[in-house]
Amino acid sequence: MDTLNADEQEIVSLVARFVDREVRPVARPLEHDNAYPESLIEQMKSLGVFGLTVPAPYGEYHVSAACYALVTEELARGWMSLAGAFGGHSVVCHLISRFGTDEQRSRYLPRLATGGLRATMALTEPGGGSDLQAMRTVARPCDGGWSVSGAKTWISNARHCGLIALLCLTDAQSRPAHQGVSILLVEPGPGLTISRDLPKLGYKGVESCELSFDEMPVPGNALLGVSPATGSPR
Numbered sequence: 001m002d003t004l005n006a007d008e009q010e011i012v013s014l015v016a017r018f019v020d021r022e023v024r025p026v027a028r029p030l031e032h033d034n035a036y037p038e039s040l041i042e043q044m045k046s047l048g049v050f051g052l053t054v055p056a057p058y059g060e061y062h063v064s065a066a067c068y069a070l071v072t073e074e075l076a077r078g079w080m081s082l083a084g085a086f087g088g089h090s091v092v093c094h095l096i097s098r099f100g101t102d103e104q105r106s107r108y109l110p111r112l113a114t115g116g117l118r119a120t121m122a123l124t125e126p127g128g129g130s131d132l133q134a135m136r137t138v139a140r141p142c143d144g145g146w147s148v149s150g151a152k153t154w155i156s157n158a159r160h161c162g163l164i165a166l167l168c169l170t171d172a173q174s175r176p177a178h179q180g181v182s183i184l185l186v187e188p189g190p191g192l193t194i195s196r197d198l199p200k201l202g203y204k205g206v207e208s209c210e211l212s213f214d215e216m217p218v219p220g221n222a223l224l225g226v227s228p229a230t231g232s233p234r
């Protein structure tokens with residue numbers, strides 16, 4: 001806490017008070033009922049936590065990594081599922097802030113900052129998670145963009161998000177394999193099926209799903225950090 005400035009200390013204290021008053025009294029029943037914490041997520045939107053990794057001019061309160069870690073710790077103290085819904089979303093905000101084109105930032109960051117649009121990241125596949133170079137999900141160039149086919153698993157918050165940062169192969173022949181890996185900013189639509197909610201022993205409430213992509217059309221401007229006009233990174 002000592003390394004945080006006064007505003008950041010107040011943000012952490014605000015989240016701590018929210019956890020004590022609103023989260024801890026209901027976490028146990030929500031966990032046992034495997035109930036999505038709609039009301040708590042709405043309160044997190046009001047507190048502004050979904051924008052903590054979004055810089056100006058798109059967000060209001062961009063915080064340091066230390067402050068972000070303490071907010072995560074507070075949420076997890078109340079209920080890990082809230083930290084889970086916050087974590088994947090925040091990583092996607094950071095990816096777009098840091099690597100996105102200006103057009104991608106303006107399109108997504110203002111709504112991500114309020115939590116009006118929420119995001120998840122999809123890396124893991126049924127064949128394994130740690131070895132990302134072994135992934136099979138592929139985006140093939142087609143008229144006006146990409147055609148995505150493959151499967152992802154254990155994707156948190158998949159039914160409640162409007163944006164997926166999808167790790168996939170855009171050049172399956174590339175060696176080393178990681179040079180052919182990209183991130184597409186995918187909005188749920190035709191060609192994407194959220195096929196199953198995986199059962200869990202804990203960390204319930206927020207769903208973990210299987211995703212199936214069947215030649216899903218994705219526009220060319222969805223490739224993170226690449227402008228379709230030039231085909232080159234921003």
Ligand SMILES: Cc1cc2nc3c(=O)[nH]c(=O)nc-3n(C[C@H](O)[C@H](O)[C@H](O)COP(=O)(O)OP(=O)(O)OC[C@H]3O[C@@H](n4cnc5c(N)ncnc54)[C@H](O)[C@@H]3O)c2cc1C
Pocket residue numbers: 088120121122123124127128129130131153154155156157200203208
């Ligand atoms: C509740 C939950 C939510 C999740 N949410 C998401 C999400 O939102 N998005 C997402 O993309 N993924 C998500 N995941 C997936 C998670 O990221 C993966 O489980 C993780 O990456 C590990 O992959 P794996 O389970 O396939 O295990 P594997 O990669 O098969 O690993 C199995 C074991 O082998 C070990 N191992 C692997 N490779 C090596 C190596 N080279 N050397 C030594 N040991 C090794 C691992 O440490 C592990 O103990 C979630 C998982 C859970 C359980």
